[in-house]
């Protein structure tokens with residue numbers, strides 16, 4: 121397991137702590153409302169935030185159905 125996590129830890133060290141922990145999106149991918157960081161799940165792309173628990177659950181059931189609009193990480 122240690123070797124599996126090594127690349128992940130390396131990429132986290134390069135990013136700042138705030139950027140690494142913050143969701144990659146600002147808009148809820150399920151209903152396009154403002155996302156709240158407290159409702160978030162980890163995906164292959166990074167943490168994705170939702171406006172509410174219902175949206176989070178809907179996304180978890182079928183992630184391919186929704187498009188996550190990423191915010192610009194350079195901002």
Ligand SMILES: [Zn+2]
Pocket residue numbers: 148149150151152153170171172175
């Ligand atoms: Zn939502």
